[in-house]
Amino acid sequence: AQSVSQHNHHVILSEAASLELGCNYSYGGTVNLFWYVQYPGQHLQLLLKYFSGDPLVKGIKGFEAEFIKSKFSFNLRKPSVQWSDTAEYFCAVNENAGNMLTFGGGTRLMVKP
Amino acid sequence: DVKVTQSSRYLVKRTGEKVFLECVQDMDHENMFWYRQDPGLGLRLIYFSYDVKMKEKGDIPEGYSVSREKKERFSLILESASTNQTSMYLCASSLRLYGYTFGSGTRLTVV
Secondary structure, eight states, X not given: OOOEEOOOSEEEEETTOOEEXXXXXOOOSOEEEEXXXXXXXXXXXXXXXXXXXXXXXXXGGGOEEEEXXXXXXXXXXXXXXXXXXXXXXXXXXXXXXXXXXXXXXXEEXXXXX | OOOEEEXXXXXXXXXXXXXXXXXXXXXXXXXXXXXXXXXTTEEEEEEEESSTTOOXXXXXXXXXXXXXXXXXXXXXXXXXXXXXXXXXXEEEEESTTSOEEEOOOEEEEEO
């Protein structure tokens, strides 16, 4: 079965610091990759997604992610975080064009003002 | 915008009660899902449905069942609630590969 690993459970950064959140998955076939964000008290929202093409994907609010097939990774990055980026971030994968997503355990980001 | 509505934001139930969590989506999506969200464990799939009256077990179906009598509605049923089912329950819907839309969640506490 597919598994998705997010190695950092909690990340604390100061404003303007750069962010990189790791995501690795286990499936060796064709995958679609997603990052979701959950702001405090709000529902999960899609940040960005990768289906095919350019492995560097740009999403909302200045986030981007890079798909590295050889490393089974889809890390999320932002050059300069803001206090409003405080949230929990989830990586998700679906395999073989199926309809089901497998989620990682989440990374809780706190940005200090 | 697709809306996924979960009927209750907070729920407190007693051990042994039968609990119904309701989810309605308004965009004619084929697929609907129930997850539970627990700290450090992320989202774990309980059940999903690809069509009316169709259901498939996810990763943690034990102690749960589902019902999808109409396309827009997907209900999660806890047959006999237990304290280890205290969690945040998230419903989602999707149209094939285009990502999920999530509801706001139901925080269930079983006492």
